Amino acid sequence: MGPEVRRRRQRVEVQRNRAALVSAAIRVLAEHPEASMAAIASAAGVTRQTAYAHFGSREVLLAAVRDELSRRAFAVLEAADTESGTATEALGRFLAAAGTLLAEQAAYGHPDSDAEADKEADAARHVPVERHLGDLIRRGQDSGEFTVDLEAGWLVACVIALGHAADEQIRMGRTDAQGAAKQFRSSVMRLCGAEGSAGGSL
Template identity: 75%
Template structure:
C-alpha cells in the first residue's frame, strides 16, 4: 500500500470518528436513548463503522464526554478570565457555562465513574478557584464561604441547571439565566447587567 493511500485512510478514519462524535452530541441531546445505529446513521456512516471505531456505545459516550470537556475548556479560555474586574470575569465565566448547557446534556445520561467525573472538572475548578481568590482580594466577592465550597456549589448549580433542561422543566436560556443569577448571589455580587 502506498504512503499516499495510507494517509488517505488515516484521514478517512479520523473524519469518520469525528463525525460519529459530533453526531452523538447532537443526537443524544435530542434522544438520550439513541442507539449506536441511530448515531451512525446521523453521522452518515454504517453501524459497523461505529462499532469498528468505538466497539460499544459506552466507549462512544466516553469519547463524547472527552470532546465536550475539551470544548468546555476552549470556551472558558475564550472567556479570558484574567481580563477586567473579577466581577466581569465571573460574568463571562457564567455566560460561557450557560452556552455549554445544551451540549452537556449529551454527556449526562451515561453512568460516569465519580473519579473520572472529578478529573473532568479539575481544569474548570482551577480556573474558578483563581477567579474567586481574585474577587476576594479585590473585595468584589462579598462572601465568607470557603473557596472549595463555592467551587463545589457552582458546579452543583450547573448540574442542577442541566437537570432542569433534561427533564423539560426549563428552556436552556432560562436555566442559564437562573444559573448565572444563583452563582452571582452565592458570591455576594451585584449583577446589574442581569438584574431580574
Template identity: 80%
Template sequence: MSEIRRRRQRVEVQRNRAALVSAAVRVLAERPEASMAEIASMAGVTRQTAYVHFGTREALLASVHDELSRRAFAVLEAADLEAGTAPEALGRFLTATGTLLAEQAAFGHSDSAPEADASRHVPIEQRLEDLIHRGRDSGEFTTALETSWLVAAVIALGHAADHQIRVGRMDAQGAAKQFRSTVMHLCGAEDPDRLL
C-alpha cells in the same frame, strides 16, 4: 504495508471517528435514543464501521461527552476570565455556563466513571479558583467561604441547574438565571448585569 498507506489509514480512522462523534452530537441532541445505525448513517459510514471504532454505544457516548467537555472549555475560554473586573469576569463565566446548560440538556447524564467526569472539570475548576482568588484580592468578592468550597459549590450548582432542566422543572433560561444569582450571592459579588 508502506508508510504512506499506514498514514492514509490513520487519517481515515481519525476522520471516521471524528465524523461519528460529530454525527452523534447532532443526532442525540434531537433523539437521545438514536441507535448506532442512525448515528453511523448520519456520519456517512456503516454501522459496522461505527462498532469497529467504538465497540459499544456507551463508548461512543463517552466520546461525545469528551467532545462536549472540549467545546464547553472552548466556550469558557472565550469568556476571557482575565479581562475586566472580577464580577464582570464571573458574569461572563456564568453567562457562558448558562449557554452550555441549554445546549447540553439533551444529552443526558454521562455513564462514564466518576473519575472521568471529575477530570473533565479540572480545567474549569482551575480557572474558577483563579478568578475567585482575584476577586478576593481586589475586595470585589466579600464572601468568607473558602475558595475550594466555593469552587465545589459552583460545580454542584451547575449540576443542579442541569438536573432542573432535564426533569422539566425549569427551562434553561430560568435555571441559568437562578444559577447566576446564587453563585454571585455565594461569592459576595455585585452582579454587574443584575439579572434578578
C-alpha cells in the same frame, strides 16, 4: 502510491470517521437518547460496522461524546477571558458562557453507564474548569469584590454543584435553558457576594 502515503491517508480517514461519529452522536442523542449505534452511524454517513470498528461499543462512543462536550465547554469558558477586567466582570462573562452550554448538555442528557467510572471521569473533566474558576474567585477575594467568609475551594464546589442543579432542572422540564441560566448566574453572583454587579449579564 507508497506505503507511507497510504498509512497517512488511513490515519486521516480514521480521524475523520471518528469525528463524524462523535458529532453525529451529539446531534442524534440530543433528540433520541436511546438511539442505537446503527442510527448514529447512519447519521454520520458510515456503516454500523465502521462505527464498531472505531469505538467497539456504544458505551465507548458515549464516553467519547462526553469528552468532546467537555472539550467544547472548556473552549467556550476559556474564551470568556477570566483574566481581564475586574473579577466581577470576569465572573459575569464566565457565567454567561456557562449559560450557553446548558441547552446542549442538557439536551444530550446522561445515558446509563458505570456510575462509579462515570463519576470519576466527570470529576476529571471538571479539573481545568475548577482551576480557572478557583483562580478567578481568589482574585475577586483579594480585590475585595467577593466574600471572604467562604473559602475559594468551597465556592468553586458550590458553583459546580449549582451548574449541575441547573442542568437537572432543564432535563426534568422544570425550566428552560434561558431560565436556568438566569437563575444559575444570580445564584452564583449572590453566593460570591457580587450580585450587585451587572457585568456579563445574560
